[in-house]
Amino acid sequence: QVQVSESGGGLVQTGGSLELSCHISGIDFDDVALAWFRQVVGKEREGVSGISWSGTQFTVHSMTGRFTATRDIGKNMVYLQMNNLGPDDTAVYYCAAARRTRFRPGQWWELLHHPAWVDHWGQGTQVTVSS
Numbered sequence: 001q002v003q004v005s006e007s008g009g010g011l012v013q014t015g016g017s018l019e020l021s022c023h024i025s026g027i028d029f030d031d032v033a034l035a036w037f038r039q040v041v042g043k044e045r046e047g048v049s050g051i052s053w054s055g056t057q058f059t060v061h062s063m064t065g066r067f068t069a070t071r072d073i074g075k076n077m078v079y080l081q082m083n084n085l086g087p088d089d090t091a092v093y094y095c096a097a098a099r100r101t102r103f104r105p106g107q108w109w110e111l112l113h114h115p116a117w118v119d120h121w122g123q124g125t126q127v128t129v130s131s
Contacts, residue, residue, distance in 0.1 A: 002026040002120045006095045009125030012085055016129075020080040022095030022122060029053065029073045033098050033108045036069055036080045037115055038091035039124075045094070047112025049080060053100050058109040085129045095122040 008020040020036070035050030049059040049069035059067050070079045078095055096118040098111050111117055 002097070004095050004097065004120050004122035006093065006122040006125040009093060009127045011128045011130060013130050014086055016085050017081070017083045018085065018127060019082070020093055020095075020125060020127070022078040022080075024076050024078065024095070024097060024120070027076075027097055027120070029071060029076070031100055032119075033100060033103065033111050034069065034071060034078045035096045035098070035111050035118070036067075036078075037094045037096055037112075037118075038089075038127075039094065040091045045115045047115065048093070050109065050112055051078070052108045056108070058112065060112055082127070085127075087129050087131045090127060090129050092124040092126050094124045096120065 003025045006022045012018050030053050033052050036048040037045050039045040049067045051057050051069045051071050066083050068081045097120040098118050102117050
């Protein structure tokens with residue numbers, strides 16, 4: 001059974017940084033793409049940053065340079081480093097995993113634009129950025 005559990009959310013001031021953590025059990029990191037999404041009430045869930053089974057990273061254009069996903073295979077952990085946060089970054093952040101068989105070669109990053117492709121979701125962690 002796959003279990004996904006995020007932690008590290010909280011309240012941060014504008015311009016601050018925060019690192020989210022996600023532990024995933026019951027899955028082989030060599031078989032999945034890992035990603036972070038976020039959602040604001042009343043809006044669609046959007047992709048933020050991800051990392052493929054081979055370690056390739058991708059961050060959506062609007063967040064490039066501020067957000068980066070990383071992983072620690074030995075610890076079954078995924079991280080999201082968030083820098084220079086602003087009030088628009090306030091959201092619930094979700095950790096996610098999707099089987100590599102879903103993707104065309106070299107196109108795993110499309111996961112960030114297709115949350116419906118996710119196989120396993122965490123429960124989410126709230127990030128609030130004060131102005």
